[in-house]
Amino acid sequence: MALLRDADRENLRQELSKLQNPVKLLFFSQALNCDYCPLTKQVLEELVSLSDKIQLQEYNCAIDRDAVAQYKIARVPAIALVRVEPPKLLVTGNEPSRERDYGIRYYGVPAGFEFAALVGDIMDVSLGESGLSDQSKAALRQLKEPLHLQVFATPT
Amino acid sequence: MAMESELITADMVEASEYPELSELYQVYGVPLTVANEKVRVEGGMPEQVFISQILQGIGVSPMVSEN
Numbered sequence: 001m002a003l004l005r006d007a008d009r010e011n012l013r014q015e016l017s018k019l020q021n022p023v024k025l026l027f028f029s030q031a032l033n034c035d036y037c038p039l040t041k042q043v044l045e046e047l048v049s050l051s052d053k054i055q056l057q058e059y060n061c062a063i064d065r066d067a068v069a070q071y072k073i074a075r076v077p078a079i080a081l082v083r084v085e086p087p088k089l090l091v092t093g094n095e096p097s098r099e100r101d102y103g104i105r106y107y108g109v110p111a112g113f114e115f116a117a118l119v120g121d122i123m124d125v126s127l128g129e130s131g132l133s134d135q136s137k138a139a140l141r142q143l144k145e146p147l148h149l150q151v152f153a154t155p156t
Numbered sequence: 157m158a159m160e161s162e163l164i165t166a167d168m169v170e171a172s173e174y175p176e177l178s179e180l181y182q183v184y185g186v187p188l189t190v191a192n193e194k195v196r197v198e199g200g201m202p203e204q205v206f207i208s209q210i211l212q213g214i215g216v217s218p219m220v221s222e223n
Binding site: 155 | 159160165171173177178192208211216217
C-alpha cells in the first residue's frame, strides 16, 4: 500500500519539479536487526518515483564497509544526501560524476515532520542554497573547529 | 547550516527509534539539538537565536568582527 496520498504525491511532484542539480540519496540499511529499514526504503522509493532528479542508491552496512566509513554512517537506517555535480568538461564523456557531500544525514524513518524536512533539504542541496540569512552565514564562517549537530525529532 | 561550512555535519535523528541515544542525551522534548555531543539547545526558535546559542555553547563568540 502506498504511504503517500494521491494529493500529496501531486503536490510533491510539483515542488520537486523545481530541482536543478540531481540529488542522490544514499540509503544505508542492513538485513538483520533493523526494524525500520523496510519502511524507510518504502518512503524513499515513493519519493524518488516523483522526480527524475532524485536518485536512490542502497548500501548494505554489513557488506559496504567502505561506503559506511566514507560517509561516516553511525547507525541504521541512515540516509546521506549528496548533490550530483555536472561533469567539469564535456570532452571525455566517461568522467565519473562528482558529488558534493554537505554532511547531512538522516537517521530513522523520515516520516511526518522529518519527511517535510528531508524534502526541504533535497531542494536546498539541489539548488546549493541553504536559505540562511547573510548574518547567519557570516556567523558560521567564524567556526574554526568541527561542529557536529544532532537534531532529535519525532514524526508528530 | 551544514551547507554553509565544511566544518559542520548535521544529523537528523528520529528520537523514538534510537532509545539509547535519546537516553544518552536526555531527550524529553523535541526538537532537541546537541552540538558536539555536549551542548543541548531545546525547542524551536528563530534562526539567529539558534545559531548564536549553538556557537556560544561551543565557545565561539557570535560577535561579528568589524575589521
